Amino acid sequence: DAGVIQSPRHEVTEMGQEVTLRCKPISGHDYLFWYRQTMMRGLELLIYFNNNVPIDDSGMPEDRFSAKMPNASFSTLKIQPSEPRDSAVYFCASCRAGELFFGEGSRLTVL
Amino acid sequence: SQQGEEDPQALSIQEGENATMNCSYKTSINNLQWYRQNSGRGLVHLILIRSNEREKHSGRLRVTLDTSKKSSSLLITASRAADTASYFCAPSNFGNEKLTFGTGTRLTIIP
Numbered sequence: 001d002a003g004v005i006q007s008p009r010h011e012v013t014e015m016g017q018e019v020t021l022r023c024k025p026i027s028g029h030d031y032l033f034w035y036r037q038t039m040m041r042g043l044e045l046l047i048y049f050n051n052n053v054p055i056d057d058s059g060m061p062e063d064r065f066s067a068k069m070p071n072a073s074f075s076t077l078k079i080q081p082s083e084p085r086d087s088a089v090y091f092c093a094s095c096r097a098g099e100l101f102f103g104e105g106s107r108l109t110v111l
Numbered sequence: 112s113q114q115g116e117e118d119p120q121a122l123s124i125q126e127g128e129n130a131t132m133n134c135s136y137k138t139s140i141n142n143l144q145w146y147r148q149n150s151g152r153g154l155v156h157l158i159l160i161r162s163n164e165r166e167k168h169s170g171r172l173r174v175t176l177d178t179s180k181k182s183s184s185l186l187i188t189a190s191r192a193a194d195t196a197s198y199f200c201a202p203s204n205f206g207n208e209k210l211t212f213g214t215g216t217r218l219t220i221i222p
Binding site: 004031033035042043045048050055056091093095098099100101102103104105 | 152212214
């Protein structure tokens with residue numbers, strides 16, 4: 001199994017641009033999570049899905065952030081417009097029997 | 112959901128020594144997980160201990176759980192340079208898959 005796959009691994013963009021991060025979970029896992037990690041705030045849960053349905057998006061910082069899961073094998077996290085304070089590593093994780101499997105993350109830098 | 116609080120925040124030991132880190136949480140759980148994060152990588156699941164277990168072993172890892180004190184400990188024996196990482200605990204309940212994380216313990220193994 002290839003594990004959770006995230007893309008891009010690195011993204012540098014300018015303030016105001018739209019950013020789309022992508023995640024392919026492990027096949028058969030019915031939960032998918034998006035986390036954000038910074039030195040200042042640690043690892044924050046942004047949103048999670050169960051069977052492609054968003055369950056809890058209370059961690060999404062503001063309306064500039066949106067996440068979708070159109071099918072069981074794909075999810076996106078979009079930031080529009082991006083701001084320098086969005087710079088962070090964004091992790092996607094899928095879940096089986098309560099155990100999380102993380103991707104390698106997408107490092108976002110907003111200039 | 113609830114997040115655990117790891118202690119100490121940072122720990123440095125000589126290679127070959129044992130490393131112990133602790134986790135405290137606030138409300139009842141039915142399991143607790145430990146994860147490791149190497150620098151720049153996603154979190155990796157290490158071990159899960161259920162609330163009816165007091166101790167569990169996996170290779171050089173030993174985890175204890177004291178539900179009366181709402182605390183857990185992770186012991187790494189005969190540490191190696193490759194154990195240098197941040198370690199996170201995640202108290203959880205089966206059926207509620209939302210996992211949140213504290214700031215972790217940063218472990219440094221000195222060769």
